[in-house]
Amino acid sequence: MKRLFHAALLLSLAPLLAVAAEPAALTLEGAWVRALPPGQPNTAAYFTATNSGAVAVTIVGASAAIAASTEIHTTREVDGLQRMEQVAQLQLAPGQSLPFAPGGTHLMLMGLAQMPAPGEQVQLCLELAGGAQVCTLAEVKKSAGNGQSHEHHQH
Numbered sequence: 001m002k003r004l005f006h007a008a009l010l011l012s013l014a015p016l017l018a019v020a021a022e023p024a025a026l027t028l029e030g031a032w033v034r035a036l037p038p039g040q041p042n043t044a045a046y047f048t049a050t051n052s053g054a055v056a057v058t059i060v061g062a063s064a065a066i067a068a069s070t071e072i073h074t075t076r077e078v079d080g081l082q083r084m085e086q087v088a089q090l091q092l093a094p095g096q097s098l099p100f101a102p103g104g105t106h107l108m109l110m111g112l113a114q115m116p117a118p119g120e121q122v123q124l125c126l127e128l129a130g131g132a133q134v135c136t137l138a139e140v141k142k143s144a145g146n147g148q149s150h151e152h153h154q155h
């Protein structure tokens with residue numbers, strides 16, 4: 001009786017193991033990090049994450065080479081104020097694209113040794129459920145515009 005129970009348990013776990021063995025099919029595009037005035041301890045990173053695979057992908061964490069810690073944040077309006085909240089994990093269905101954008105979901109880079117300067121590149125990595133990591137190089141910019149060589153002065 002007990003042996004039968006174990007066999008049934010193993011069978012039910014098999015599909016889960018097969019899913020975990022699929023290579024991660026998450027792609028990160030258009031990554032950029034906002035350059036804030038030097039001395040600011042934190043900044044944010046943005047990109048579009050797309051699950052191009054056939055199974056759901058769960059993002060469970062993030063890291064950036066320049067930050068002591070990196071959190072996934074979402075922005076929510078509470079009593080007319082924009083508040084950032086940490087998100088433990090995000091799931092993307094097959095084919096789903098999720099924008100990390102100003103005013104919405106973003107990566108929060110905290111405890112910077114030094115604020116990166118416009119034109120520099122910063123490595124960002126997302127950790128996925130199952131242990132895989134997906135990394136991209138993000139361009140440091142002052143704003144979302146493509147002001148790579150021309151900086152727009154903000155008045």
Ligand SMILES: [Cu+2]
Pocket residue numbers: 044073084106107108
């Ligand atoms: Cu944030």
